Amino acid sequence: MEQTRVQVAQAIAQSFNEQPRPWAIRNARRVDARGVLEHCWIVADGDTIVATGTSDDELERAIEHYGVGERLTDAYGMIMTPGYVDIHAHGSWGKSFDDGAEGIMIARAGHMVHGTTRQVLSLITNPINTMCENLRNVHEAMAQRPDVLGSHLEGPFLALSRKGAHDPQCLRDPTPDLVNALLEAADGSLRQITIAPELPHGLDAIHRFSEAGVAPAVGHCDADYATAQRAFDAGATLMTHMFNAMNGLAHRAPGPIPAAVEDPRVSIELINDGFHVQNPMVELSFGFAPGRIAFVTDAMAATDCPDGNYQLGALDVVVENGHARLVSNGAIAGSTLVLERAVQRAVQVLGISETAAVAAATLVPAKALGLDKPNAITNQPLGLIAPGYAADVLLLDPAQWQVEHVWCAGRPMK
Structure with missing residues (x-):
């Protein structure tokens, strides 16, 4: 096999x-x-x-x-x-996008056969030198194949309290030297980066990445409503997997989600696997942010593989019944979802319109990165x-x- x-x-x-x-x-x-x-x-x-x-x-x-x-x-x-576009995924078929050229080749194939024709390769939190090397690997892959849209850094600029399955020893404040190092290593191939805006240099980093043509995403954060608003005004245009790894909706502490929902500049990622986000909240999302919900998978190496033991960066993961969790503390460690299944669930389980479900896996994620019009990355719009x-x-x-x-x-x- x-x-x-x-x-x-x-x-x-x-x-x-x-x-x-x-x-x-x-x-x-x-x-x-x-x-x-x-x-x-x-x-x-x-x-x-x-x-x-x-x-x-x-x-x-x-x-x-x-x-x-x-x-x-x-x-x-x-x-x-149209071909599906996944702007947040880490791997499949037993390989991670952090695993070099062969890992990228195999993991991309695992998503391609399920209809994801273009993909942003998400890189997990690691030591900065490792992340720079992984950025260079993605840059090289882009030069060889058009299905690789570039990279997404999910870390290292995340809140410790909302780290999820990211290595706490590698989390950092986005100081200017680190921002410059990552931008230099990516050499124009970095499409988006997840940042907790409440970090000491969070808002400055969002502005810097936005000025460099990268789409900053608010996520893995402990930000309140006002801080999230400031992040979007500073240049953030995405929310990383809404509801997961952030403050939830509360009537006296609204948190970052309403700030994203009310801002038409913001595209909102959603993991529609019935596990990360329960069905009523998926349905609610399409109601309060129509045309701005982008299905993502957050898929890790175990995607399209049997249950068992896997790695997410340097961390051990166990997959049971298709759900990935860290061995150390049981935290959710990405998904085993493919966009094919996300669209199927939307149409056949949730009753979301075919048009809206397909848009969430095609035009909306393309638009989130400016790929819905002629561009230097794909030449033709997606x-x-x-x-x-x-x-x-x-x-x-x-x-x-x-x-x-x-x-x-x-x-x-x-």
Whole structure:
């Protein structure tokens, strides 16, 4: 089994060295953030969607014009969505994104086969030198494959009281020298960073990272409502996995969550696995922050693996019934979720609209990082099935919302 997964990962990595050719899909039920469109088709000239529609005659003309030839897939009524975008995940298939080039290759494959075509690689709290090295590894991976969007530092600038599964010996105040060291190591590849704004240099660091083009995220914090407001005014535009590792909602101590909810500049991460956040709170979230809920997985190395013993950084983790906890104190240690399952749960368990559920895994996370429009990271925008957008496309079984076929940057992955 392990060898098979390595081979799958190697094949996916190799596919990015091949030039994509024109291709098309017909007879699909398109679902994206704009709504549902029946009997839809798309044509891609390689890595970019160039035409969409519902007319069979127009499809035939587009197929001939772009030279699709035999590279036409009949969806037979399957659901077609944009590729899923995960902006907060740590690994899968027994590997972490902190594990160097091979770890990145294997862990990315574990999410790709479940429809996550683009991913920000989250790095766990470690000694600063180790975190800098891991940032450099992600920067190198970005140069080799378009599915890696960059890195997310979940630490080391976290509150000790809300550290979760992060090593307390490695937590730091974000002093200017440390901020500069991480930015230098990332060399433009750092997409977001989680910061507790109440730390002595927290607000200054948020401003500095924002000025450098990084999206600061409020999380793993003990911040009150007013401090969270100041953090968003200083440049924070994300909330890291809302409800987890932060003050909860209280009528006399509202905490950071209402500050994020009421601020239209802020995108809000949510782990929809039924464990990190119970169903009523997921439903409530879509009600009070419509169009700003971004599904994330916070997935660790045990994702898509059997229960057992694993590592999260230098810490021992045990996974039972798919739930990961630290051996030392029982703290939740990430998840074993994939975005495929998050969307399935939203639609089939919670009754959230198909449009909103798909948007939470596609356009909303892309927009949170400015990737919903032409940009220097992906070239084409992400998050919609529309001309000019990246040819990241999924075909799903309409009964189970299970991912059956995957295209990333125009290359078939599954």
